[in-house]
Amino acid sequence: xQSDDLYAFLRDPNLLELIEQxxxxxxxxxxxxxxxxxxxxxxxxxxxxxxGHSQGDAVIKDFLEAxxxxxxxxxxxxxxxxxxxxxxxxxxxxxxxxxxTREFNVNVDEGTKKGRLDLFLVDxxxxxxxxxxxKAGANLTALQLDxxxxxxxxxxxxxxxxxxxxxxxxxxDRNLSDYSETDLSKLGKKWAFLDYTWxxxxxxxxxxxxxxxxxxxxxxxxxxxxxxxxxxxxxxxISELSADLALVHASVIDEIRNIQKQSMLEWTPKxxxxxxxxxxxxxxxxxxxxxxxxxxxxxxxIIQKLMKTVPSLHQDQIETGRTWFNAIPISALAFVRDxxxxxxxxxxxxxxxxxxxxxxxxxxxxxxxxxxxQFNLSASDEVKLRAHVAExxxxxxxxxxxxxxxxxxAKNLSPVDAIKETxxxxxxxxxxxxxxxxxx
Numbered sequence: 001x002q003s004d005d006l007y008a009f010l011r012d013p014n015l016l017e018l019i020e021q022x023x024x025x026x027x028x029x030x031x032x033x034x035x036x037x038x039x040x041x042x043x044x045x046x047x048x049x050x051x052g053h054s055q056g057d058a059v060i061k062d063f064l065e066a067x068x069x070x071x072x073x074x075x076x077x078x079x080x081x082x083x084x085x086x087x088x089x090x091x092x093x094x095x096x097x098x099x100x101t102r103e104f105n106v107n108v109d110e111g112t113k114k115g116r117l118d119l120f121l122v123d124x125x126x127x128x129x130x131x132x133x134x135k136a137g138a139n140l141t142a143l144q145l146d147x148x149x150x151x152x153x154x155x156x157x158x159x160x161x162x163x164x165x166x167x168x169x170x171x172x173d174r175n176l177s178d179y180s181e182t183d184l185s186k187l188g189k190k191w192a193f194l195d196y197t198w199x200x201x202x203x204x205x206x207x208x209x210x211x212x213x214x215x216x217x218x219x220x221x222x223x224x225x226x227x228x229x230x231x232x233x234x235x236x237x238i239s240e241l242s243a244d245l246a247l248v249h250a251s252v253i254d255e256i257r258n259i260q261k262q263s264m265l266e267w268t269p270k271x272x273x274x275x276x277x278x279x280x281x282x283x284x285x286x287x288x289x290x291x292x293x294x295x296x297x298x299x300x301x302i303i304q305k306l307m308k309t310v311p312s313l314h315q316d317q318i319e320t321g322r323t324w325f326n327a328i329p330i331s332a333l334a335f336v337r338d339x340x341x342x343x344x345x346x347x348x349x350x351x352x353x354x355x356x357x358x359x360x361x362x363x364x365x366x367x368x369x370x371x372x373x374q375f376n377l378s379a380s381d382e383v384k385l386r387a388h389v390a391e392x393x394x395x396x397x398x399x400x401x402x403x404x405x406x407x408x409x410a411k412n413l414s415p416v417d418a419i420k421e422t423x424x425x426x427x428x429x430x431x432x433x434x435x436x437x438x439x440x
Contacts, residue, residue, distance in 0.1 A: 001255040003275040009249040010282070015289075018241040021234055022289050040118040040134045043172075044100040046202065047121065057095035059202045060121065064090045066198035067130070067170050069401050075189045077157075081168040082192075085128070097125035117148060120156075128166040129157065133191070135173040142187050145171070149190050170194060177406045178353065178365060181395050197404065239322050242292045243300040250301075252279065256290050259283045295323050298352065298362040298415050305419050310426055319344075324351035326369075327422075329430035331437060335385075337376045345374040345382075346389075348429065350422050353412060364418040366425060370396060370405040380440075388436045392428060 009015060049057040068087050071078045101120050119132035131152050133145070149169055157167045169191045173179075176195035184193065246253050259280050262271070272280060283290045303325055307313050312330045319326040328336075328347040335345045346369065353363045375382040390396040395407050410421045 001251045001275060001279070005249065005251050006275045006279055009245070009252040012245060012249065014241045014245050018238065018245065018292070019286060019289055021238050021241065022286075022292060040102065043132075043134065044102065044119055046199075047098075047100045047119075049096050049098060055202065055206060057098065058205060060095045060098055061090055062198050062201045063121075063170075063194075064095075064130070066194055067168065067192045069399075069403070070170075070194050071168070071192035072399060072401050073189060074192055077167040078169060078190065078192055081128070081166045084166060085168075093126065095123055095126065098123035117152070126166075127164060128168070129162060130168045130170055131156070133169075133171045135171060140171065140173060140179075140187055145187060145191055168192070172196065175355065177367065177408070178355070178411070180408050180411070181398070235322075238292060239296065239320055242296040242322065243303075243320055246293055246296050246300040247304055253293050255279055256283055257294050260290070260294065292322060295352065298364070299323060299325055299350070302350065302364075302415055302419055302422070306422055306426075309419070309423055312430060313426065321351075323354075324349060327426060329426060329433060331430050331433040334437065335375050335380045337374060343371060343374045345372075345376070346370050346429075348422060348425055349406075350418060362415065363412045364415070365408065366410045366413060366418065366421050368393065368396075368407040368409055368425065368429065370407070371403065372400070372405070373403050385433070385436055389429070389432055392432055 045051055046055075046059050047063065049055075049060065064085065065087050068082050068085065068090060071082045074082070099122055101122060102118065117131055118134040121128075121130040121132060123129075131148075133148060152167075152169070156162065157165065171187075171191045171193045172195070173193065174196045176193055187193070255276060256279065259276075260283070262280075264284070267280075271277060299320065299322075303318060303320065306327075307315075307318075313327060314330075317328050317330060317333070326344065326347045326349050328344045332344070332346050336342055337345075349367050349369050350364050351367075353365045370386065372382055372386070375385075386396055386400070393407060396405060399405055409425055410417075413421055
């Protein structure tokens with residue numbers, strides 16, 4: 001990095017705007033990172049119909065409806081539970097008497113160890129109980145889940161007061177999309193598996209209430225949005241600015257990445273000399289801005305190189321986040337609904353794997369996303385198109401009732417491999433859809 005590179009970076013109007021946009025807002029969850037137990041505490045608050053978030057039992061309904069679709073091939077208690085509690089029945093019943101508790105401790109390993117499940121949703125009016133294991137960061141194992149299922153059966157649901165309750169088992173894992181089909185199949189079918197995307201419905205509803213001056217819903221909005229891929233207008237602008245700066249000032253961002261490896265305890269007078277020293281001070285003064293720039297650089301570079309190698313890919317076919325981007329094949333644009341709230345019906349998603357990445361060696365996961373309710377029905381038969389694409393990706397045949405099907409294509413890709421794999425997937429899907437259009 002030369003001095004001229006640094007000064008061009010520091011004078012860039014986009015950097016000045018990024019610094020202002022990135023300043024901490026009144027969103028509590030921009031400031032703190034929740035532990036697994038804290039996630040469970042906030043979820044219990046969100047799902048309590050008697051709390052001050054103004055949602056009543058609506059969050060419970062969002063959760064149960066999402067679990068209904070996730071449990072489409074479940075066995076045991078879940079199969080019985082959701083054959084009775086269908087999506088329609090969930091939406092048309094009241095759960096105002098329900099409550100969420102963390103009171104039950106269970107014995108595992110033949111009673112030799114104590115285990116603590118995260119949440120129990122109990123409704124004495126409708127006589128139902130849902131056991132919720134919330135894995136906010138930890139990895140799931142089949143052995144652990146089997147032990148918990150057995151413990152719940154023998155120590156909780158078998159109690160006389162609960163013997164006539166409908167019972168269900170649900171796992172919440174924010175990183176569920178990182179699990180391959182093989183990983184999920186190993187976990188068995190006793191539990192229904194959900195990520196946190198169901199919270200977006202709760203956030204959307206609460207945003208409408210805030211617009212009507214019901215500010216008590218603000219905390220619920222902040223939490224629910226933070227657990228999904230939703231980005232506010234400000235966050236989208238931050239992503240755009242960061243991507244532009246990362247592309248224009250690559251050498252400076254590379255130097256910031258090196259500076260991030262240094263502890264202040266390692267500083268010497270030489271560390272703070274010259275252009276590198278000036279950038280070191282800038283990094284210390286604006287750590288969040290620098291974090292944004294480093295995290296997005298890999299994504300921005302991949303997009304730039306991908307567009308050079310895929311002639312049919314243009315900027316209007318790309319959505320960019322801080323650590324991810326979506327791309328829709330040009331042939332799939334014909335299936336987008338002609339409405340103001342339309343979303344892409346299918347797209348390719350590349351995102352940084354936070355669990356496997358280091359600042360100096362980012363790793364990416366690649367997936368195909370199918371949104372069955374977003375297809376323009378006048379332009380396509382979603383079921384027939386899905387069957388056609390499933391000839392190449394047979395895993396699409398599973399979970400067809402889910403609103404979104406996230407199909408993992410590859411994991412832990414280096415930036416070079418990410419470009420190669422994304423290009424291959426993009427062209428394969430584009431060609432497959434085009435053959436369907438030609439036959440129709």
